[in-house]
Amino acid sequence: LMGLVxxxxxxxxxxxxxxxxxxKEIQDIL
Incomplete structure (x- = not known):
């Protein structure tokens, strides 16, 4: 259970x- 969480x-x-x-990538492009 812990592994799943x-x-x-x-x-x-x-x-x-x-x-x-x-x-960040999109802001650099615009």
Whole structure:
């Protein structure tokens, strides 16, 4: 169970990181 929770949290953290990087890339382009 803990492994599942950690995996989900890590997935959300990675998603947030990817979103932040994409936003930064888009701002650099514009």
């Amino acid at each position: 950690m995996k989900e949290l890590r997935g959300k953290a990675d998603g947030a990181l990817v979103s932040a990087i994409l936003k």
